[in-house]
Every structure is written in C-alpha cells, then in structure tokens.
Amino acid sequence: MKKTNLVLALVFAGQLTVLGQQNETVGKSPWGSDDEIGSLNLMSNSTRFEVLSQIKSGKTYDLSVEYFVGMPSFHALGDPPYxxxxxxxxxxxxxxxxxxxxxxxxxxxxxxxxxxxMYTHMGTHIDALNHFGLNGKIWNGFTPEEHLGDKGWKKTGAETIPPIIARGVMIDVKSSKGFLPKNYRITEYDLQEALKKQGVVLKPGDVVVIRTGQAEFYEDADHYLDNYPGISLAAVKWLIEDQGIMLLGADNLSFEAFPPEREDNWVPVHTYLLAEKGVMFIEQMYLEELAKDEVYEFAFIAASLKLKGANGSPMRPMAIPMNSK
Structure with a gap:
C-alpha cells in the first residue's frame, strides 16, 4: 500500500475510535459531511492497481451462495422469502x-x-450504511426526516457502493478452533490465533472475511439458521480500531451472534460498524473452497447491484490468489 493510503487508513482507525463507542452515537465521517460510503474511501486507483498487479493465477473462487426457493432468510422478522x-x-x-x-x-x-x-438481505449480500442507525440517525448524521423518501434513502443507498477491489484475507476460525458451539462469539484471541496459524498479517485497508463453517449447512435452512456462531463486539473493534480493516464479511446469516451482548441494543455489532464507524459488511458468504485449498490471501473483487435508495444489495464476490502455490 502506498504511504498516503497507509496514513489515511491509520487516521481512519484512530479518528473513528473517538466517535461513539460507549455511548453508541452515530459517527461523523472524516471524509466530509457528504460522505456516503464510509471506510470504502480507503480504496483508490493506486490501491486497486497494486492488488491486481499481484495476481499470479487465473484460478477464481466464487464466494457467493445460490438463490433458491426455500433458501435461508429472515422469516422470523416478517421479511419475505425468496x-x-x-x-x-x-x-x-x-x-x-x-x-x-x-x-x-x-x-x-x-x-x-x-x-x-426477494428481500435485499438474502443470500450473499452487502449491508449498506443506511441499514441500521442509532437514536434516529444513520452514518454521518443523516436522518430519515430529511433523507428518507417513499422510494428509499436519498443518502447511503446501495447505488453509492463502488466496485470493490482490495487485498482480501480469510480468517479460518473453523479450521483453527474446530467445531464452533451454537451462539459462540468469536473473540479477538480466536482471530489472532487463526492468523498466527495461517502465517498471515493484516494490513490497513484489507477486506477480512471470517469462516465459521456455517456455510456447510446453507442448503439446510433449519440447520443454517439454528443458533449460529458469530463475531463478538470486542473482536470487531480490534479489527476496525487496531487493524484498520476496510470491509468485513462472514459465512453466517447475520455476522454477529445472538442473543446480543448488550441489553440496550439487539444488534450492537451492526450498529457499531454501520452507524458508528461507517464500515459495511457482507453476510452469507461461501468460503468452503478457499478453506479447502488453504487460500488465505487473495485479490478480493466484488460489486453489488445499484439498487437506488436500498439498504442492502445482492453481491457476488470473488477471490483470486495473489501468490500461486
């Protein structure tokens, strides 16, 4: 990564640490009052070219799941099935x-x-910054009174999400720890141990995807939805505040585990990332082939549908190894 991008990433990691946290307040963007994409501002033409120039193989891994009638979805919340x-x-x-x-x-x-x-949060999809807010506001202080119309949000809609090209890292917690119990919360230590075993060091501006192993059960909706493991709030804070990660993803239904860690917030990881830090994330990924081939570092390439005003969008991410074995 170029020096200027590294500095920007460190500023991002440090500056946003001050905003929100204990009081759970909506973050103000260091990229300006009109910013709608948060941490994706860490990408630039030079960072994208740097990643693409390191591709050593034509082998491509599809990190998305299939869409089919009966697929797992958020039926419990009243959202429509596929x-x-x-x-x-x-x-x-x-x-x-x-x-x-x-x-x-x-x-x-x-x-x-x-x-x-379909519901826009089905299958492999990205959560836009307007998906969850805090105290009547979303990322960067945008409000529904001023920015939400009958046809969707006027700010931070899915159409604003740029194509994503960055260094990707898979943290294979499932292989490192073995089977994860129901509702297990992945800790900072779990992530560090997996990275150590993989011999991988995170860099500011990375895309980090976390394998829980839940995708093994994707075609069995009842099993896939049953008390799945997810990441803890402390582990997410370590990734964002200490490592300067640009984008996150996981292979489970809703990224975080339930029941929630905070009594006063039913989705504290969602609001921390989207509302406080301006960090989007991808849910319901397929990481089994990467794990099978032990591919931990790769060029991450993805784009979502430009659904104007939407708070999420289907996405088909790909991984291309940057170093052939």
Whole structure:
C-alpha cells in the first residue's frame, strides 16, 4: 500500500475510535459531511492497481451462495422469502401467442422467461450504511426526516457502493478452533490465533472475511439458521480500531451472534460498524473452497447491484490468489 493510503487508513482507525463507542452515537465521517460510503474511501486507483498487479493465477473462487426457493432468510422478522416463477414457457407461448407471431413461429422459437421477488438481505449480500442507525440517525448524521423518501434513502443507498477491489484475507476460525458451539462469539484471541496459524498479517485497508463453517449447512435452512456462531463486539473493534480493516464479511446469516451482548441494543455489532464507524459488511458468504485449498490471501473483487435508495444489495464476490502455490 502506498504511504498516503497507509496514513489515511491509520487516521481512519484512530479518528473513528473517538466517535461513539460507549455511548453508541452515530459517527461523523472524516471524509466530509457528504460522505456516503464510509471506510470504502480507503480504496483508490493506486490501491486497486497494486492488488491486481499481484495476481499470479487465473484460478477464481466464487464466494457467493445460490438463490433458491426455500433458501435461508429472515422469516422470523416478517421479511419475505425468496420467490421464483415462470412468466413464459415454450408450450405456454404456443397456446397464448403473446408475441402475435402465430403457432408456427412459437413452435420454432422456444421462449422461456422468469421473475423473482426477494428481500435485499438474502443470500450473499452487502449491508449498506443506511441499514441500521442509532437514536434516529444513520452514518454521518443523516436522518430519515430529511433523507428518507417513499422510494428509499436519498443518502447511503446501495447505488453509492463502488466496485470493490482490495487485498482480501480469510480468517479460518473453523479450521483453527474446530467445531464452533451454537451462539459462540468469536473473540479477538480466536482471530489472532487463526492468523498466527495461517502465517498471515493484516494490513490497513484489507477486506477480512471470517469462516465459521456455517456455510456447510446453507442448503439446510433449519440447520443454517439454528443458533449460529458469530463475531463478538470486542473482536470487531480490534479489527476496525487496531487493524484498520476496510470491509468485513462472514459465512453466517447475520455476522454477529445472538442473543446480543448488550441489553440496550439487539444488534450492537451492526450498529457499531454501520452507524458508528461507517464500515459495511457482507453476510452469507461461501468460503468452503478457499478453506479447502488453504487460500488465505487473495485479490478480493466484488460489486453489488445499484439498487437506488436500498439498504442492502445482492453481491457476488470473488477471490483470486495473489501468490500461486
């Protein structure tokens, strides 16, 4: 990383430490009053080029899960499940003749069309900074009274999230500790031990993804949703404040574990990252192939759908090893 980017990352890690924390107050961006992307400001053309220039292999790992009817989702909170239906079928177009071209043409040219309906926080997705707030405000002091319309947020919507290219690091807690009990909270020590075993050192501006092993059960929704392990608030603070991490991700449903660590906040990790620190994160990732091949450092490349005003978006992240074995 260039010196200027390193300095910026250290300023980010230090400056935001002062904002919020114990009182859980919304953070003000060091990148200005109009900032809508928080820590993703740590990316620049030079940091992206630096990462891409280190790619040594064409092998690519897909870090996303599949979407299907019956997939795990937040049904308990009343959010809609994934739905899929066919809008056109080859035989249906023969019968209905929707294009008006007649039976002969529709028998010759088969036509299939489909549609989906889904919650934006299903499958592999990124949480935008407007997803959770504190005391009536979201990141950088934006308020629903001024910035939330009937068609979504006017600030920090998913359309503002830039394509992400950065050094990626997987912290394989599952391999380091073995099976994680239900509701287990991953500690700072767990992360440090896994990194030590992997021989990897974190750098400011990294994308860090955490393997709990929960993705093994993704196709069994009941198992996947059942009291899954997640990261602790202290471990997240260590990653952000001490290591200057730009973006986080994990392979479980909701990143943090439940029940919550604080009695006065049901999602303290979410609000700490999104509202206090301006750090987005990716949930429901697939990290099993990376773990199988012991790929811990890679070029992380991802982009989300530009859903205007939305508080989250599906994402298909990829990992490309930066050093061939």
């Amino acid at each position: 739905q899929y239906w066919l809008t056109h079928t080859p035989h249906g177009t023969i019968v209905d003749n929707p294009n008006g071209l007649g039976e002969a043409m529709n028998r010759k040219v088969s036509y299939t069309g489909d549609a989906i309906s």
